Amino acid sequence: METRTPVLMIGKKSVRSYVLDVIMMFNQGIERVVLMGRGNGIAKAVNVYNALKARLGDALQLDDVEIGSEMRGHKLVSFIKITVSRK
Numbered sequence: 001m002e003t004r005t006p007v008l009m010i011g012k013k014s015v016r017s018y019v020l021d022v023i024m025m026f027n028q029g030i031e032r033v034v035l036m037g038r039g040n041g042i043a044k045a046v047n048v049y050n051a052l053k054a055r056l057g058d059a060l061q062l063d064d065v066e067i068g069s070e071m072r073g074h075k076l077v078s079f080i081k082i083t084v085s086r087k
Contacts, residue, residue: 005083006030010037010045018048019055022084032063032085038072042080049082061085 008021022033037045053060064083069076 005032005034007034007036007081010035010041010048015044015047015051018044019051022048022052023055026086032083035082035084036079038079039077042078045080045082049084052084056086059087061087 006025008018008025010018018035022035025033035045035048037043049062053062061084062082063085064081066081066083067079069078071077
């Protein structure tokens with residue numbers, strides 16, 4: 001059975017709200033989560049990771065960071081994908 005890694009799109013909610021969302025996912029048994037921020041959400045995605053690291057410490061593992069750009073309509077929009085997991 002293939003398990004899919006949930007992608008948490010970082011938007012207008014507070015950093016604290018996203019941190020709680022990730023912790024709830026971990027408590028439900030999800031082992032890996034991708035934090036994705038586009039455009040102005042890139043800085044907030046990094047802040048969410050830093051807040052998670054401060055809260056979970058060594059229990060959080062940074063698996064991968066991917067940066068790039070994608071076409072959204074007629075615009076090129078930058079993105080960051082931060083993959084984290086529970087140790």
